[in-house]
Amino acid sequence: MGDPELEGAIAIINGSYPEKGFVVNEVCKELLYVISGEGTFVTKDQTIKLQQGDQVLINKGELYGYKDAKDLTLLATCTPAWYPKQHKEIV
Secondary structure (H helix, E strand, O other): OOOOOOEEEEEEEEEEEOOOOEEEEOOOEEEEEEEEEEEEEEEOOOEEEEOOOOEEEEOOOOOEEEEEEEEEEEEEEEEOOOOHHHEEEEO
């Protein structure tokens, strides 16, 4: 979007992401909105079943992942704007 304060994207997840372990965003806070599909959002401390209309807030530095996703379509917004080097897989 070209704005350094906010970024947005649509993500479609099937299966598990990542395949092993977790991912982390070292810089951004993310807000997810489930557009369609279903799946399970996991952190080290919780497991949340996701379905259409659900929202999830992911804090900067929080380890997370997805399991059993079936056409899980998410609107993901990030602040500050997302860039690839801040997103890492943690096995």
